[in-house]
Amino acid sequence: MVDQANKLREMVRNIQQKERVSIQHQLKVLSVVSGKGGVGKTNISVNLAIALQQLGKRVLVLDADIGMNNANIIMGVEATKTLLDLLQDDLSLKDIIVKGPNGVDLISGGADLFYLEKLNENQQEEIIQSLDDLQEYDILIIDNGAGISKHSLTFSILADEVILVTTPEPTAIADAYRVLKAISIYELKSKVKVVINQIHDIQAGEEAYNKLLRTSEQFLKIELEKLGFVFNDIRVNKAIMDQSPIIIKDPKAMASINISQIGTAILGDKEYRYNVSNLKQFKNRLIKLFG
Ligand SMILES: Nc1ncnc2c1ncn2[C@@H]1O[C@H](COP(=O)(O)OP(=O)(O)O)[C@@H](O)[C@H]1O
Ligand SMILES: [Mg+2]
Numbered sequence: 001m002v003d004q005a006n007k008l009r010e011m012v013r014n015i016q017q018k019e020r021v022s023i024q025h026q027l028k029v030l031s032v033v034s035g036k037g038g039v040g041k042t043n044i045s046v047n048l049a050i051a052l053q054q055l056g057k058r059v060l061v062l063d064a065d066i067g068m069n070n071a072n073i074i075m076g077v078e079a080t081k082t083l084l085d086l087l088q089d090d091l092s093l094k095d096i097i098v099k100g101p102n103g104v105d106l107i108s109g110g111a112d113l114f115y116l117e118k119l120n121e122n123q124q125e126e127i128i129q130s131l132d133d134l135q136e137y138d139i140l141i142i143d144n145g146a147g148i149s150k151h152s153l154t155f156s157i158l159a160d161e162v163i164l165v166t167t168p169e170p171t172a173i174a175d176a177y178r179v180l181k182a183i184s185i186y187e188l189k190s191k192v193k194v195v196i197n198q199i200h201d202i203q204a205g206e207e208a209y210n211k212l213l214r215t216s217e218q219f220l221k222i223e224l225e226k227l228g229f230v231f232n233d234i235r236v237n238k239a240i241m242d243q244s245p246i247i248i249k250d251p252k253a254m255a256s257i258n259i260s261q262i263g264t265a266i267l268g269d270k271e272y273r274y275n276v277s278n279l280k281q282f283k284n285r286l287i288k289l290f291g
Helices: 002-024 040-054 071-076 083-089 110-118 121-136 149-159 170-185 202-219 235-240 254-268 278-290
Strands: 024-035 059-064 103-109 139-145 161-166 190-199 224-232
Touching: 002 278, 024 149, 024 170, 024 278, 040 059, 040 071, 040 139, 040 161, 040 254, 059 071, 059 149, 083 121, 121 278, 139 149, 149 170, 149 254, 149 278, 161 170, 170 190, 170 202, 190 202, 202 224, 224 254, 235 254
Parallel strands: 024 139, 024 161, 059 103, 059 139, 161 190, 190 224
Antiparallel strands: none
């Protein structure tokens, strides 16, 4: 009898311990946004995920570009299941995650993200519970659609950090500024990290960044941080054509080196440890969003 009671107590202790571990699990959520489309968000999200994985982190990518989800194409994997399957077929998050290159995993949100706001309480509960599977990861990268959509702003609220991608083109900079303005007006984040992609020389990158910085300093209440530059590199296009992420296909290419440096900069940030949530906090933010 005593033996059995002891066993039971141990079992309860184990379960409690497991629950504590899961809710305390630290997950860094990065939301990648842009004003203009086609500036390189998906290519950077996927390759950055691999770079971070190579630096020892376990990384999951959420493709949240409604209607134009293509992270799977750049990763060279087929994503057949989406978030909606999780509810309809009673699957867990693990079941809809696709194994990508170099151990980087992918969830395809796709058009199903539209339904997320129409979920009933049970379904919301199911989604929130399924997030326990995120304890397998250290970093979640959300690859958003372009522009100021309700969804990209929502994901930026959920995220610990927002990474804004732009090219040096004046139109892209103007659109990037509009995103910063929305983030600032709605007070979604007090700080945004910026990547200037497809630069032809460092000077063009510096000028583009400074333009964004000056205008933001003048008109917005938001702090910018220069996260890095990525050179315009024909090998990016080649890698995309081959459906093989450039950082794997051509690690010595300039764009690969640049994206690796961005990975190092993210992990090297002295605020990294403070700017991270545990699963419980992440879940609570989602619960608040569900209202
Ligand atoms: N650093 C780069 N050098 C050259 N071409 C690039 C670079 N980054 C992106 N591209 C090109 O831009 C296109 C759009 O990139 P993508 O990541 O799909 O943008 P987004 O997700 O912002 O719409 C790619 O197909 C690729 O041809
Ligand atoms: Mg994209």
